[in-house]
Amino acid sequence: MEIINLGSSEGLPPLDWDPIVAKLDAKSAPPVGAINARTTWLATINDDGSAHVTAVGALWVDGRFWFQTGNDTRKGRNLARDPRCSIAISVRDADVVVEGDAVRMTEPEALTRISKAWADGGWPAKPDPSGSGITAPFNAPSQGPPPWNVYRLQPRSATVVSSAEPGGLTRFRF
Template sequence: MQTINLGKAEGLPPVDWTVVAAKLDAGSAPAADAANARTTWLCTINHDGSPHVTAVGAVWVDGAFWFQTGAGTRKGRNVARDPRCSVAVSIRDADVVIEGDATRVTDPAVVARIAKVWADSGWPAQPDETGTGITAPFNAPSQGAPPWNVYRIEPRSATVVLATEPGGLTRFRF
């Protein structure tokens, strides 16, 4: 992994990726009184090259972000055409942006495991009858009817901005 301290000119130390990864693993949310909110944002690329940003119910599992969407949604169409995307989230004391490629996951065992992660966090997702997608009694109306496709975003790079003293701004390339 390459570490680039973007705050070096201001005398800031580099961010420790292992601390950030541990907070992502733990599902860390900002403090209740923090200025940053616990929304996870997905940015995909529209057909004309412009960005499409939308809130998603992504989860961090096994060192990657996972999200689900209907095949006919804009984000679904975008990642089918161009898998490059990014996810932005606030964690305790930091803001994190992960860049990578979205890969559709169809392995029934993996889909079932990720559906269970969502179910354990309060959204009652489960594999559909084929095992290659997920279903639930409810989802955002814009997702269309189930089943929904599951995607994994393997991090290619991450940028982390610390929100506490001494601060820090670091990019990681994996």
């Protein structure tokens, strides 16, 4: 992993990736009432090259972000054309942006594992019998009908801004 200290000109130390992963693993959220609330944002690329950013119910499982969407959503169409995307989230004392490629997952074991993670979090997802994705009794209306495609973000880099003393701004290339 390459570590680039983007805050060196301000005298900030480089951050370590392992504590960020520990916060993601622990589902560490900003304190209640914090200005960086617990919303996960997905950015994809529209066909004209502009950015499309939307809130998404992503999960951090096995050291990667996972998310789902319908075939006919804008993000689904964007990812079918160009898998490059990024996910942004705030954890306690830091903001994290992970950039990479969305890889559609259809392996039964992966769909079972991530469905269970969503179900354990309160959304009763399960693998769709067709084997193409997941299903649940409900989802955001904008997702369209099930089955919904499941994606894992294969990271290329991450940028972390720490608000904890002494602060820091670091890019990690994987």
